[in-house]
Amino acid sequence: MKAVLNILVRTLLAYGALAAGLYSLWLIFARLSTVDPKALGWAPSSSEGRAPLVVIDPGHGGHDRGAAAHDLVEKQAALDIARRVKARLENAGVQVRMTREDDKFLALEERARVANDLQAAAFVSLHLNTSAGNDAPADGIETFFTCSKSLGTVKLIRAQSNIPPNVGVRDNRGRNLAEVIQRIVCSRTGAENRGVKERDYTVIHRTACPSVLVECGFMTDAVEAARLKRDDYRDRLAAGIADGVRAFLCAQSLKPDRGLELSPPKTQPASMDLVAGP
Numbered sequence: 020m021k022a023v024l025n026i027l028v029r030t031l032l033a034y035g036a037l038a039a040g041l042y043s044l045w046l047i048f049a050r051l052s053t054v055d056p057k058a059l060g061w062a063p064s065s066s067e068g069r070a071p072l073v074v075i076d077p078g079h080g081g082h083d084r085g086a087a088a089h090d091l092v093e094k095q096a097a098l099d100i101a102r103r104v105k106a107r108l109e110n111a112g113v114q115v116r117m118t119r120e121d122d123k124f125l126a127l128e129e130r131a132r133v134a135n136d137l138q139a140a141a142f143v144s145l146h147l148n149t150s151a152g153n154d155a156p157a158d159g160i161e162t163f164f165t166c167s168k169s170l171g172t173v174k175l176i177r178a179q180s181n182i183p184p185n186v187g188v189r190d191n192r193g194r195n196l197a198e199v200i201q202r203i204v205c206s207r208t209g210a211e212n213r214g215v216k217e218r219d220y221t222v223i224h225r226t227a228c229p230s231v232l233v234e235c236g237f238m239t240d241a242v243e244a245a246r247l248k249r250d251d252y253r254d255r256l257a258a259g260i261a262d263g264v265r266a267f268l269c270a271q272s273l274k275p276d277r278g279l280e281l282s283p284p285k286t287q288p289a290s291m292d293l294v295a296g297p
């Protein structure tokens with residue numbers, strides 16, 4: 020009897036996980052562009068036949084060590100987690116480039132340029148968080164995105180996505196990527212879910228592809244710092260981030276214009292010739 024119950028419970032759990040997965044995918048597809056792209060003369064470029072390339076950006080490096088607490092140094096932990104994300108993505112057939120492979124300094128603009136030059140499908144910057152001084156003690160994971168890109172970046176987005184000139188562009192793809200990574204990484208790690216937040220960090224403000232910055236946990240929290248030092252926890256963090264990226268790429272490959280919100284070009288005021296009667 021106990022064995023039968025065991026099997027029943029396991030089956031229910033398996034179906035529950037499947038339903039949750041399908042629901043997540045449905046949520047991704049539900050966030051669609053609000054203007055019909057065809058009506059604006061937009062034919063989204065197809066990435067068919069090309070293996071997607073993802074740029075992983077381990078924060079800080081060289082003389083910029085980032086923050087440090089509880090024997091953790093941000094630049095080292097970020098690089099180690101990034102290597103694990105890279106390995107998982109490559110195992111899944113995704114091409115990966117890192118902005119830095121070792122302990123070297125790289126300016127923020129250069130990190131964005133790596134993704135732009137490679138025409139990456141996604142950009143993920145990895146950091147670790149701190150709360151100090153007058154901040155309330157904090158723990159957990161949060162993911163940042165921005166919908167407002169620099170002017171030069173908007174130009175690149177137009178060029179890469181075949182968007183006609185003068186058509187307004189709002190880029191919500193980073194938000195989509197942030198939401199799916201945040202959801203999966205928190206469920207994989209059990210960390211406090213601090214949500215997704217919009218902020219114009221340079222590395223995501225200047226990247227033309229969907230881009231996010233993941234704060235993988237608070238080094239200043241003794242309990243979270245102890246977890247962040249463990250190999251198995253770093254593996255779970257990396258698995259959550261990699262699975263989030265893959266879910267995003269999958270949804271994006273089916274609908275390349277997903278998340279790019281277009282608005283009609285501003286019309287010129289009607290000339291007097293047109294308004295005046297015969």
Ligand SMILES: [Zn+2]
Binds near residue numbers: 093
């Ligand atoms: Zn940082």
